[in-house]
Amino acid sequence: MHSTDRQVLDAVCRWADAGQRFALVTVARTWGSAPRPAGAWMALREDGVVRGSVSGGCLEADLIERMQAGEFTAGAAGVPVVQAYGVTQDDARRFGLPCGGRMDLVIEPRPDLGALRTLAQRIARGELVQRSVTLGEPGNRIAAGTAGDRVRWDGRTLSTPHGPAWRLLIVGAGQISSYLAQMAQALDYQVFVCDPREAYAAGWTVPGSTIVAGMPDDVVLQLKLDPHSAVVALTHDPKLDDMMLLEALKSPAFYVGALGSTVNSQRRRERLLQYFDLTQAEVDRLHGPVGLPIGSRTPPEIAVAILAEMTAVRNGVAPHVATFLAAAAAPQTPAAAAPAGA
Structure with missing residues (x-):
């Protein structure tokens, strides 16, 4: 309640x-x-x-x-x-x-x-x-x-x-993050935003959310993520997103996701395993491309896809990813769209 x-x-x-x-x-x-x-x-x-x-x-x-x-x-x-x-x-x-x-x-x-x-x-x-x-x-x-x-x-x-029973840390203060923060608040998340890029952080205007200063890995440690926490990286900058993932994937957070195409997400997994102190099990926790592949293209649609997947994980319901992926891979009409994290 x-x-x-x-x-x-x-x-x-x-x-x-x-x-x-x-x-x-x-x-x-x-x-x-x-x-x-x-x-x-x-x-x-x-x-x-x-x-x-x-x-x-x-x-x-x-x-x-x-x-x-x-x-x-x-x-x-x-x-x-x-x-x-x-x-x-x-x-x-x-x-x-x-x-x-x-x-x-x-x-x-x-x-x-x-x-x-x-x-x-x-x-x-x-x-x-x-x-x-x-x-x-x-x-x-x-x-x-x-x-x-x-x-x-x-x-x-x-x-x-x-009050808010769940916490969401968003890395990146861009347009997708703005929609995600607003929607997440409606689903009882206390929203924190981290973006060391001053130009982005200065333009953040979502009421009720909290800007946290610092680098992403430090902020993850500062917030002391628990099983009621989720983290999503949306900067599309590997230097920042990977910093968050290094700590978040070791945490008990119930959801860790990162924006990126299927190819870039696979490269990220390989990079995390090869160069950083993460186990295969920890890397396997990463949701990337982030969100369910529902054909979303616009920032609000991508935010919906992310929250849909977060909700499924939070409720212990495994989304039928194979079905989604099969639909996403099928020939599309001009009106159809790409998966969420593309």
Whole structure:
């Protein structure tokens, strides 16, 4: 639950300023084929308006009905409570949950507005934050988070991570990088950009991203890449791209890619093996040409191809590369395009 955080928080802040009452609903735990994961978040206004989602539509109607009946906002306490759905087969059929699906929702009838505003401010600054609520106790706690945080629920206290859960280091501040940075932010990446070429770095204008000074290899070490990190080299300058790869391929980053044609990518692999302290297994981690070969030519299309491959790797889904390559190698019409990294 990250990309919707700002949308939900912006909505509840507006509702609070307008004097409207609302509740927050969070998926605490799921069993079986639940439609939304733990941590999914929804704000529910007293008149039935919602932001976010906890079930993709299965449970929202029931929650809206109960909210409009005053069930969640009645009483003076307004402390967090838990509501289970899908406990019985009849319950699952009634609410349209998949077979075997079950969910625990934590409902906050009167969330702490001050804490929510603080949360919104810290997320806007690109910070990772942990928010905790306890059943039967008013208010919530906001604390610094880390990239490895997960939703935690012990049946009484629910802790959820907020802010960018993933990091992306882009080497090169050119046009492709600009599109990639903007798209990546929409997918919950905290974006860092490194380009020692002053002419490029000076022209970087993507809001929310961070320019990191230094040479690419030093920046990789400085950021201490973890399994929630990705690195993409887009300078098309071997002197800079290879510097990044020397360190990134040794790191636990889940994705390391570099722009270049098929021929240049093969030469890069040979060069990394022959002249640098990298093993075959480390070099094999390199995604190059970077991105799925979907026929992209323009900078935004190449950015889409890169993010598509990153998403597949991130989700543990092996893209059908052979199919893509076969399509890319087939005779093309004039409107067709080359693979992404060409």
